[in-house]
Amino acid sequence: MANKKAFHKKESRSKPLPAETDTLTEISKVIEQKHNTGSKKVEICLIVISLLFLFVMLLLPLLVVVISALKDGFTAYMNAVTDSYTIKALTLTILATVIAVVINTVFGIFAAWTISKYHFRGKQFLVSLIDIPFAISPVIAGLIFILTFGNIGWAKGLADLLGTKIVFAVPGVVIATIFVTFPFISREILPVLNAQGKDEEEAAALMGASGFKIFRKITFPHIKWALLYGIILCSARAMGEFGAVSVLSGRLRGKTTTLPLHVEILYNEFNTTAAFAVSSILVILAVLILIARNIVEYKKKQ
């Protein structure tokens, strides 16, 4: 940001510079002017390319959703949105998202704190392990839970013991959501904690503060915006997760379908308008998340 300001300042300064006798400045001025006139065309060209690309690739799909959703009129739209299956799917989506955010927040804080505040062997390895869910196809994420808790899974007995079904049931949907969003929050907090160092915490510890007090009074104020940012990213991904959830849910309509799965079911039933109407709920949520993300990022920079 600061760099950019400096860049503009230099540019504006070079133009109205009063006639100087220094020939070197003259030469550099001429060169810069030449470059600026040449770059103006390039600038406009690149901006147009960028905007066109974004319009076609990102904005048009959004517009399609909105227009297709309202194609059969507002009543049809409202019917699809207030359908009881839609409401149930929305409830499950919110439930899975909230649980995923809570667990990943706990994990993210502990993991980032452990990695940034202590010395231990294999730290880089631990960081790589945490990032695994990023590298894994969501379908494979679903598969591993089927192989663990499903009919052929070695831990099926454990699930039976707890008296719950995991695969093709709500716990499976929740656990898949947790898995795919697992690294989000620790990833956002870790750079902030690393940059902050541990001098303050060590000073507090030497003065006799307890671990929790150190966290609450010193660490938390540093990471609160990064944490919020991570929570926003985590909920965005959690509510939209499709691959992993679709493998694990078994698509029991009204029971284990999240909103994205409900969209898929409607679409495959050629109920396109309803599919887009339900999608529009997710689009609205996505846009809200983007706005929140930008506000938080702005605050984080400050």
Add this chain to the structure above:
Amino acid sequence: MQQQIVKVKNKKGIHVIPGFSLSMGVTITLLGLIVLIPLASIALTASKLSPMEFFKIVTDKQVVSGYIVSLSCALIAALVNSVFGVILAWVLVRYDFPCKRIVDGMIELPFALPTAVAGIALTSLYVDKGWIGGIFAQAGIEIAYTSIGITIAMIFIGIPFVVRSIQPVLEKLDNEYEEAAAILGASRRRIFFKVIFPEIFPAMLTGFGLALARGIGEYGSVVFIAGNIPLKTQIAPLLIVSKLEQYKYADATAIALILLIISFLILLLINIIQVRTSKYTNS
């Protein structure tokens, strides 16, 4: 035992801050329960297959074609994204234009928009009667339900990775060197390729690798536009899903294992190249 471990660690640095064992314990427990133990199941299931069986599954015609479709489309998409990613990052960092903040915020849309929604939106946009597909259909080019459609969906989900990798590097880039090069008489193009590009190359590579890995594993946004024509537009993740639907767990595991290895290799390769290039540019 516990005492001994602490003593060994003390040589490197004392844990001045209390709570190491608690926070390490919580981290490892959650990581183990949610990621590592379930992931081990894949190795466990795969180990029950004999090498011959494994080989037979993954060299099946349909499976090989699935890998090829996923890999080639993801590769093309990541390449396209690298080019546009550099342009977008450059425009967002260096130029000022109206609504820049909104445009900047929009880049993250593919992260925020659920993949299934993106999938059906792209499909209806690119089918023969769609807004964009209609234009191309007149020229006789089909997009939806072909590998072009798959590639477009992968471009959609991959673009933020490249832009967001390059942007911070461009922002930090000191333009002293560019000015020096300009004063020494280098052309704009030469400055870009000789001064700026080497600086952003490692970041571009990271973005490329992330977009590629994401594209290979992507399911939601691709499955609708792919049309799933056997041997033509069936992506590898879809094969896993269809094997699961037939309760062929061993087959699904074998296909998944190869896919996992490919993704990890890509990320590893990118890491190695990145370390090399950063050494090179720093010296």
